[in-house]
Amino acid sequence: MTETEQPTTSPVELAAAYQPGEVEVRRYEQWVDSGxxxxxxxxxxxxxxxxxxxxxxxxxxxxxxxxxxxxxxxxxxxxxxxxxxxxxxxxxxxxxxxxxxxxxxxxxxxxxxxxxxxxxxxxxxxxxxxxxxxxxxxxxxxxxxxxxxxxxxxxxxxxxxxxxVQTIFKRLYDDGLIYRAERIINWCPRCLTALSDIEVEHSDDDGELVSIRYGDGDDAIVVATTRVETMLGDTAVAVHPDDERYKHLVGTEVELPFTGRRIPVVADEHVDPSFGTGAVKVTPAHDPNDFEIGQRHGLPSLVILDERGVVTAHGPFEGLDRFEARPAIVAALRAQGRIVAEKRPYVHAVGHCSRCKTTVEPRLSLQWFVNTAPLAKAAGDAVRDGRVRIEPVELAKRYFAWVDNMHDWCISRQLWWGHRIPVWYGPAGEVVCVGPDEQPPAGEGWRQDEDVLDTWFSxxxxxxxxxxxxxxxxxxxxxxxxxxxxxxxxxxxxxxxxxxxxxxxxxxxxxxxxxxxxxxxxxxxxxxxxxxxxxxxxxxxxxxxxxxxDATRFALARGSNPGSDVAVSEEWVQGARNFCNKLWNATRFALLNGATVGSPEERSEAQRSDRGGSAEGPLPTELSAVDKWILSRLQHTVAEVDEYFENFEFAKACDALYHFAWDDVCDWYVELAKPVLAAGGAGAAAGRRVLGHVLDQLLRLLHPVIPFVTDELWSALTQQTSVVREAWPVVDRALVDDAAEAELASLQRVVTEVRRFRADQGLKPGQRVAATLSGLAEASIAAHESLIRSLVRLDEAADDFAATATVTVSGGVTVALDTRGSIDVAAERARLTKDRAAAEKEAAGCRAKLGNEAFTAKAPADVVAKINDRLTAAEAELVRIDAALAALPA
CATH class of the missing domain: 3.40.50.620 (HUPs)
Structure with missing residues (x-):
């Protein structure tokens, strides 16, 4: 071999197979240790x-x-x-x-x-x-x-x-944006703490809707509730002001069962007259909407459940858990003849503590709140004026729906683990909020607030x-x-x-x-x-x-589109592992065949001159069409991946890289390069250099998603430490070559069609067949005849050549093959005939179903569509088999 045929670096050995466990821990420690x-x-x-x-x-x-x-x-x-x-x-x-x-x-x-x-x-x-x-x-x-x-x-x-935390609490407090008040909050009887709205998970649960008659005779009014036990804390019945059914009762009082109390009937526009009886019980201490009604009408708020959900109201139900009290009260009301209707099961939304799944209890409680109105407005404005962009943009409406309708945020929690609220109370009723650089008040009678802040606050x-x-x-x-x-x-x-x-x-x-x-x-x-x-x-x-x-990461990233759920399965992770193995094998092949990324001196000079470049020496000036094609495909891939990354379309970025690596590089370029590398000469030297460059760039592009295997391979390929801080590939427009891409597309069509014919005829992959090729010059791929023959195992035609089969490819290329003695014609005809019978049976069955009006009229549209698809596939299979049968020698 001449000097130009030799690789510029010594080959580096890679293990025969990729072992993630051996690589991952070692690589990660190296990254961290190196800073x-x-x-x-x-x-x-x-x-x-x-x-x-x-x-x-x-x-x-x-x-x-x-x-x-x-x-x-x-x-x-x-x-x-x-x-x-x-x-x-x-x-x-x-x-x-x-x-x-x-x-x-x-x-x-x-x-x-x-x-x-x-x-x-x-x-x-x-x-x-x-x-x-x-x-x-x-x-x-x-x-x-x-x-x-x-x-x-x-x-x-x-x-x-x-x-x-202490700093911002103090600022918000001093600006009047943090306050303490009695409000209805979400209470967890298991965790014994208040919860914010977002710490409550809602689900549709089976319950019961009970209609109860309050009062007697003409003054009676019926209310419906899913939480019968809270009736002990009712302080009014509310109806809509325009509801003619109850106008005569507004301003009167009815007796609340079991309590001896008389409660007023009030008119409030919050009531929906079309729901139930159009009358609702009002329990201001145990329902947020009732609390608002109570505030508007000056109603008292009676807390009748303690922090553990146990009834505290004096009477026969005192001491019962809320879920014990519910059936007991229903039974007592039934005994009095006050149950008008019961609906079971009644599915309704029920809130649960996001941590322990206990049913949340709305409860009047003295808590700390953030006044969110001005803060939420600013948060909405920042997205509306473009300072913050939400991707995908269609999810911005969810954001606005939240910030534009945000309730004040309950930030106090009745816990011991957390940031304790920096407020002290004095013996004379003083309230002092203490900043981080201030001393809390001292002296007898001063005490700090017992509560801690909501985790989401910090x-x-x-x-x-x-x-x-x-x-x-x-x-x-x-x-x-x-x-x-x-x-x-x-x-x-x-x-x-x-x-x-x-x-x-x-x-x-x-x-x-x-x-x-x-x-x-x-x-x-x-x-x-x-x-x-x-x-x-x-x-x-x-x-x-x-x-x-890496396989886990790649499978997840390849399913990730902005704002969309990600479906994943073990089979897809296995496929991602196979992809990593494919990269390993391709790089191993490149190293064994002397692929280069330039000499160490050239790489050092490139790094010094331009960090945004490839950190390698220049590519050869004389390149084959195959080399030009893969370099052009590389530029398109870099551009696509950049666009997808910028738009957070990781699934598309991974898909583009997968197909470039597997299809363009491994399935085509490596196979096209093998005979060139084996032949030696200047073409082989250029091929080694292009192969090294393409893998160098590909491993960089893949590194963000699959960092371990790419770092290991890149280091072996370049003989450098790590790709972590190497330059990201940039598009080189000078390497975009439409003519080379068109030329190779023609070559690929010929190879693909001949391979399909060979598979249809049952020819073994390594079996060689004599053939003639015509039309190559017209398709501009005459220079690639030897490559085509190498890829599809076609020998030159001998004197006794007889064309027993012909493959015609779009673009005017014809491949005539002499298959005599290459296949067992009788066995192949029998196999194809059997396959044809199965395809004909499938097609006939589909036609019968589609011709049955009773079926097509009643079956769902997607089922009918699937039958149509099956018929199309069966008919295409019949065409393929008939062509294969016709191509068999007599």
Whole structure:
């Protein structure tokens, strides 16, 4: 071989097969140890930052996390390669209710309660639990490949973040945006705390609708309720002012059974006269709508259930649990003849605690609230005026529906684990809110508020508190506002709106992020919600153990479209693993055949001269049409992937990369290159260089989504340390070659049609057949005849050549083949005849169904459409088989 035929670098050996477990831990440790993920606020590079949605300290990596983190990691890795100073900031949420429940259960197992310990000792016990058992998910994030800056890890109860919480509470309080009042709130009788609206999960449950007669004779009025036990706290009956049926009763009183109290009949426009009897019982202390009616009419509010849902009203039902009291009261009313109607089952919406699933009880309670009106308006304006973009745009209407109709936010929780409300009460009724740099009041009789803040209160500060706010730190100056928030659409209200409100308020109108990129929920392959009760819940750690982190990531990302749910199955993860293996084998082939990315000296010079380039030496000036074709396809792929990434269309980006890698590179270019590489000479040298370049660029493009295998392969290919901070590929318009693409498309059509013919005739893949090819010059592919013959195992025609079969390809190419002796004609004819009979039977059955008016009139449209599709497929199969039979030699 001449000098030009030799690779410029020594070949590097790769193992025969990819072993994810051997690569992943080693690669991740190398990344972290080298500081590959560290952010530098002093850098002159443009900033790009993401703050991770902080998982609960009690949590572990579930399939939703795996999707969310894969998307974020893909974004941040690409931005890092594009030359941005990137920060992906990790951390955890203290998860007030969830964490307190965990520790309380541990104490209960030993016969102890938090009250036995006392507040200070209990909180210390939670900190001990956090140190020993909390944060499991952080290690699992490493397994997934999260390229976060671990030096900046945060926790919502850290000293710095606690200072931020106290600071913003004080500011909001001083501005009149935090207040304390008696209001109807959602109460969990199990967790013994108030809940915000977004911590309540609603479901349609079976219940009963009971109609009760209040009063007797002409003054009687019938009301209907699903919560009979609350009648003990009724302080009025309400009707619509225009309801003629009850006008004579408005202003009168009726006797409330069991209580000895007489309650007024009031007129209120809130009442729907068309629902039920048109009259409703009013229980201001146990229903939010009733509370508003009570406020308008000056009605008293009687709390008749205690914090555990036990009846406190004096009388025969005192001491009963709410669900015990309900049937007891119904039975007592029935005995009095006051039950007018009972409807069972009656399906209605019931709220449940999102943590423990206990039925929530609306309850009048003294709590702390945020006045959200001005904050929510600012949050809506930031999206309307374009400071913040929601992707996909159609989900913006959900955001507006929430922020434009937001109720005041109940922020106090009756817990011990969390940020304690920084308010002190004095012996003479004084109320003092204390800032982080102020001393709380001292002296006898002063006490701090017992409640803690809603977990979402501190999470709402996450984009700026984690960067050092309220101090004006270098991190805050460099990385705020963050570039994008990636999260599921299911917490658009929980978290996104709250971060918008507090970010705009604390940061003088500067939004916490420029883009909100929303993705959907992960579902099974049939689109069904994952649930333990359905038995279809997937553990991503199991998939990572069996198929590797890259395969898990690629399967999830390939199903992710903006705002849409993601269907995934084990088979798709297996397919993603096969894809990783395909890349491994292609790179291994390239290395064994001397593929190059330029000499080390050329690469160093390229890196010094232009970071945005490929960090490799120049490509050869003399290139074959095949080389020009793959380089042109590469440019189109880079452009497509860039567009899809910018639009958060990860499924399309992965699909484009998959087909370029598998189809263009592996199935076509590598196969086309094999005979060239084997022949040697200048063409082989150029081919090695182009193959190395294409794989170099492909591995860079794939790295954000499948970082482990690409880093291992890229390092072997280039003999450099890591691709993590290498330049992202850019389109080189000079390499776009439409003529080469058209030429290779013609070649591919010929090869594909001949391969299809061979398969139809039952020819073995390695079996060679004599053939003549005509029309190649007219199709502009005459120069590729030897390649075509190599790819489809066609020999030159000998003197005794006889064309027994012909393949005609669009574009005017004809391939005549001599199949004598190549196939068992009788066996092949028998096989095809059998297949034809089966296809004819299928077609006849479909025609019979479609010709039956009784069937087509009654069957669903999609069923009829499927029968039509089956008929079309069967008829196409008949055409194919007939052509194959005709092509058989006599």
């Amino acid at each position: 590959a993920f560290s952010a530098d606020p002093a850098s002159d590079r443009p900033p790009f930052s993401i703050v991770i949605p902080p998982p609960n300290v009690t949590g572990s990596l579930h399939i939703g996390h795996a999707l969310d983190h894969t998307i974020q990691d893909s974004i941040i890795r690409r931005k890092r390669m594009q030359g941005f100073e990137t920060l992906w900031l990790p951390g955890m949420d203290h998860a007030g209710i969830a964490t307190q429940n965990v520790v309380e259960r541990q104490l209960a197992a030993t016969g102890t309660s938090r009250h036995d310990l006392g507040r200070e000792a209990f909180v210390q016990k939670v900190w001990e639990w956090k140190a020993e058992s909390g944060g499991t998910i952080l290690g699992q994030m490493r397994r997934l490949g999260d390229s976060v800056d671990w030096s900046r890890e945060r926790f919502t109860m850290d000293e710095g973040l606690s200072k931020a 999470s709402a500060l996450w984009p700026f508190s984690t960067l050092g706010w309220p101090a004006d730190t270098p991190d805050l100056q460099k990385f705020y506002p963050t570039g994008v928030l990636v999260t599921g659409y299911d917490i658009l209200f929980f978290w996104v709106a709250r971060m918008m409100m507090f970010g705009l308020y604390a940061m003088d109108g500067r939004q916490p992020f420029d883009v909100v990129a929303l993705h959907g929920m992960v579902r099974d392959q049939y689109g069904k919600k994952m649930s333990k009760s359905f038995g279809n819940v997937v553990d991503p750690l199991d998939w990572m153990d069996r198929f590797g982190a």
